[in-house]
Amino acid sequence: MADGRDLIYFDDTEAYVSGERTRRLDDPRPLPARFEPRIDADGVEQPPLGPEMRLDPLTGDWIPMASHRMNRTFLPAADACPLCPARPADSGTDYSDGEVPDTDYDVVVFENRFPALMQLPGVGLEDGWAVDGEDLWQARPAAGRCEVVCFSSDHTGSFGGLTPRRVRTIIEAWADRTTELSALPGIEQVFCFENRGKEIGVTLPHPHGQIYAFPFVTPRTQAMLRQAAAYRDRTGGHLLRDVLDAERRAGTRVVLETEHWTAYVPAAARWPVEVHLAPNRDVLDLPGLTEVEREDLALAYLELLRRLDRFFVEPEEAGGAPIPLPYIAGWHQAVVGEGRELGRLHLQVISVLRAPGKLKYLAGVESGMASWISDTTPERIAARLQEVAL
């Protein structure tokens, strides 16, 4: 793109699949290069600024801080969707602003323009400092990467309405990005996820997801690795493998089984709606999936999302229509470095909707103590997901 960011196409339509046509991007935007030196008030050249992260000495968590000032001179018009093709082929109009300066696309991935995590040339994690000169407060460049994945050039619809072929392309994009981002210096974990619905805080309705490449292991994954390591020491087993086997043995909370995948509501689910989807074979991450597992995943994932969109219905007096579920769907993958063998690929889908028109807000003990209280039971969630199977 005009400011030096990558834009990567993943195609599943002709004539791109056959190679008859290839993509070529001409980005007309007047974007300043992202890593141009800044000129300060005194006219002195300063190095570009990136996001920083600080270590919370009380929890050991890294907290990225995205308050850095980038060269924010170009913003799409407020009424234009920045994820739609910016130059529709049939419109005959000029460029209309947006993040995808092309006439059309199937699936595209690009770096977020104002990311929470970003690698600057010549700046590494080792370039840390102590906040206010106090060793207790360690800070580092938040040297990761944030990418946006557009699932379709069609502004309307959602992931659950995509064709299996398109979902298959998106799986390919996730796997490719996981491989590429894992190879960047200092990246410890790659998280592909989608937020759907304004209740989750999604501001752009255009079907899209995100990928975060973290320069640290996230708190949830750290907790999972601690548990998995302790479990291995105690039993010699693999925690995530054994959890899947136990769920399959019990069967009570299993909601979907295909040749290669199993979906279940975990026995200690904490969200009003929560379901996990895991491969039957031990797989560390998305790149580790075989061709047939990817094919099967496209179908299983779509079936799961369609059931979630039937989970809640409007009251009879309001018409009884199914409610599109706001959700967060995220892929847990093995970490890049230490503890990699303790990981096992699985998708976690959660929702904050607990009843039609009623959102779960974090209660005092949940926000204050990170101690969760479920408003329902995992068995009830599973029974509903079984009930809405067609």
Ligand SMILES: [Zn+2]
């Ligand atoms: Zn759009």
